[in-house]
Amino acid sequence: MARDSTLVYSTDSGRMCPDCRHPLAQCQCQKPPMARPSADGIVRLRRETKGRKGKGVTLIDGLDLEDAALESLVKTLKNRCGSGGSIRDGIVEIQGDHRQLLYRFLQEQGFKVKLAGG
Numbered sequence: 001m002a003r004d005s006t007l008v009y010s011t012d013s014g015r016m017c018p019d020c021r022h023p024l025a026q027c028q029c030q031k032p033p034m035a036r037p038s039a040d041g042i043v044r045l046r047r048e049t050k051g052r053k054g055k056g057v058t059l060i061d062g063l064d065l066e067d068a069a070l071e072s073l074v075k076t077l078k079n080r081c082g083s084g085g086s087i088r089d090g091i092v093e094i095q096g097d098h099r100q101l102l103y104r105f106l107q108e109q110g111f112k113v114k115l116a117g118g
């Protein structure tokens, strides 16, 4: 007697998520809205000019903050630099080369900061 092993809805693992079809305890839909690329506690500043206009952008990687705190910090950084900026996948982009300014400011805020590459 062959047993059907391709059960989609298993009764003994409880309720399934209708979206990802994983048990609710392992639901894949609840990922944090922004990925945190590096979590070693070190904030890295680097400049990226490739494919960018003018002076490029300063990228800030490794800011391990809640989304609201990150957004408010970025607002402050943009004011300090007098530049626009955005957050992409947890990496902050500030228009222009502001590494020295950002380095000092983030250190004052208590971050461990490193200048990387660029």
Ligand SMILES: [Zn+2]
Pocket: 017, 018, 019, 020, 021, 022, 027, 028, 029, 030
């Ligand atoms: Zn799900």
